[in-house]
Amino acid sequence: ENGDNASAVSSLTQGFDQEIVEELHQALNELRAELEASRAEAARAVKVAEQAIQSAESCSSNDWNSTVTHKAAEAAALAQKRSAEAIAKQRQAEEKLAAEKKSATFWRKQAQIAEEDAGGLQTRLAVAEVERSSITEELEREKRKAASYIQTFKRDYAISEGIQRETLANAAEQNRLLEIELDGTRRDLVGKAEEVKMLQECVAELKIEMINASKDKGKKKFFGKTKKSRDENSSRGRLLLDTPQSSSAGDFADFNDEASLNQPPMKPLHNEQLLAVSAETTSMRKQFELLRRSAIDELSQLPNQAKEWANVASKALTVSQSEVKMLKSKLAMEMANRRKLLGEVQDLRGAVRVYCRPRPITSHHTHEDGSSPVSIISVPSHEVGLLHRDKVLQNGIIGPMSFDFDRMFTSNTTQRDIYAEMEDLVLSSLDGYNSCLIAFGQNGCGKTHSLIGDFSIIQNVETDVEPNVEISHCGIHLLAMQQVFTISKKRRERFQDSFVMTIVEIHDEKIIDLVGETDIALSSGQIMRDNDKTSASNSQTTSSKNDRKLEIRTNIDGETIVQGLVSVPVKSYKDVEEVWKQSLAHRAKRVEQLGKKMHSYEASTHTIVTLRVVSTNSVTGLGTVGKVQFVDLAASDVIPKRASTSSKSRSTPMDNMLAPIGNTNEWKYANKSIAQLADVVNARYQFSRSVPYRNSTLTHLLSDSLESDTKVLLLACVSSDARDIQNTANTMRFAAKMKKVIVGKATKHTVSFA
Secondary structure, three states: HHHHHHHHHHHHOOOOHHHHHHHHHHHHHHHHHHHHHHHHHHHHHHHHHHHHHHHHHHHOOOOOOHHHHHHHHHHHHHHHHHHHHHHHHHHHHHHHHHHHHHHHHHHHHHHHHHHHHHHHHHHHHHHHHHHHHHHHHHHHHHHHHHHHHHHHHHHHHHHHHHHHHHHHHHHHHHHHHHHHHHHHHHHHHHHHHHHHHOOOOOOHHHHHHHHHHHHHHOHHHHHHHHHHOOOOOHHHHHHOOOOOOOOHHEEEEEEEEHHHHHOOHHHHHHHHHHHHHHHHHHHHHHHHHHHHHHHHHHHHHHHHHHHHHHHHHHHHHHHHHHHHHHHHHHHHHHHHHHHHHHHHHHHHHEOEEEEEEOOOOOOOOOOOOOOOOOOOOEEOOOOOEEEHHHHHHOOOOOOOOEOOOOOOOOOOOHHHHHHHHHHHHHHHHHHHOOEEEEEEOOOOOOOOHHHHOEEEEEOOOOOOOOOOOEEOOOHHHHEEEEHHHHHHHHOOOEEEEEEEEEEEEOOOOOEEEOOOHHHHHHHHEEEEEOOOOOOOOHHHHHOOOOOOOOOOOOOOOEEEEEEOOOEEEEEEEEHHHHHHHHHHHHHHHHHHHHHHHHHHHHHHHEEEEEEEEEEOOOOEEEEEEEEEEEOOOOOOOOOOOOOOOHHHHHHOHHHOOOOOOOOOOEEEEOOOHHHHHHHHHHHHHOOOOOOHHHHHHHHHHHHHHHHHOOEEEEEEEEEHHHHHHHHHHHHHHHHHHOOOOOOOOOOOOEEEOO
């Protein structure tokens, strides 16, 4: 028993406090040494007593009082006393050892709890490192954007500087032209001044001659002479005034007749015009000089102003970038806290999480009749979505329908942003929890795009060769696989993780194994049995792949499984991607052989992807078993019911869920499995005693996820087009009812591999 305790305590040295372990070892060794010493001393005392008794029996009564016999008796008494003390010490040592055992058991439990906490912290640390790497990548992208902005700003500044230089050159050229024009104007003014002076002299001479002519009117000889002189002077004045700029040239055109001589002189009017022209010229010269100086000053200040503007713009850009960075960090913290609190509340309530994602309307998309689509969904907040039926009905009476979800995405939300909202739910499988993500919606609303991603299938010319598959725009499932394997790699020093993957299709209530015919399944696949989780007989998988019968069973752990289903181990994201490529290629070849169209086949098929995670703590030997399912449901489109001649019965929950909008038809789901799923949701919503899980293959397989002990999330994918308002309303009603279903609090599944 002591050896077992020692080994149990010594096993704690692999990961716990070394000082506590050494103290426990030292205390146990001291107790063992004291016990061995007391036992040895008691044995010696008993032996001395026995010798004394033998010697006393052999001696006579006279020798009883001798010294040797007396000493033997004293030694026997002393040995008996020491034996009693040794027994008391032994009892104390045993009690102390029991207390130490109890203390060791307590510390062992505490060490196990501490190891579990350390494992959880290491998992969180790995998650934090992955998030830090993603944030670092986003920061690098923001830095590249900022660098591009700065480069654009520098380019714009260089362009503006070139424009300024060109403006300066144009202003200098204009200044030169103005100076040339001013010089010409100055020369014209000088010429005009000379002409004015000559005109004034001519007018003075004419005045004198006119005065003399008026005095000597009776003298014929002098009059003729005066007339001749007047004619010469008149012709001279006519020559001087014959210019385009002179407006009074015709005033002195004729002095031969008496009527002209009797008219009043024009000298005062001409002088006023000349003075006005001179004053206007002086004013224009001053204005031009002022304009030239102001233009020179402004052009000289333009480079300094441009530098100031550049500095102000650079500072504003730096401040705005720092503010954006700070706001983004605050937003990320608030979003993380919100997701954490929402997850805790949902875990305590055990309710189904419901997210809604509307598909965007592209600008180049048009209907067959040439009309443009109208968006009928708006997102006023992160939890509320509005369905604007008034845009379709247009009667002005009915308002929009409001739906409350756990998260309402906008139409431009990216795949990574959507995965970030459900990241904790997916990663809980590493801690031993079960989770299930379900994509629900009509045909063409983005269920497969959101859950798995986009994949293109390229058919080969040869019929025997499988087509090539390319996957792009990874969805929630593939993004989750990337992060799960990254975290598993970062925490492998403490945890040993193993992953097993299965892919199942349900078409016309028949189960189809997508992985069973792939090369990976043939090489390393395992067949699931109801009496055990897996069967490791690869030869059986290879030989009987065509004869395998897929049936829904319950295994020894009470879990619903598909007996005969092949599960493949995956060790990295590349393995997952390869499994998907081979599975999709086999499915494309099979659908082509059946003569069906891939689009219609996918619309009527359910796809369930399951990843089982087994994590083992290498220190304590304890392990967890978790599972995460990704369910891509078939299209939830509705069709009108066949007219009934009987009287109308009372409304059912299904009728309320499929109530008509803008029409008088009665609707039903085109896919029977979707209708059965709606019946199950209605039964769970009404807390019915019997839930019809076994009415369809889909609900039978999902019974574990919809019953209890699972974190369930429904992603409602809807269309924003007004023509799909009936299907959109049905999907949002289904999601609103699913939000009220209580599944139950999920528990952690632990096992011991020690």
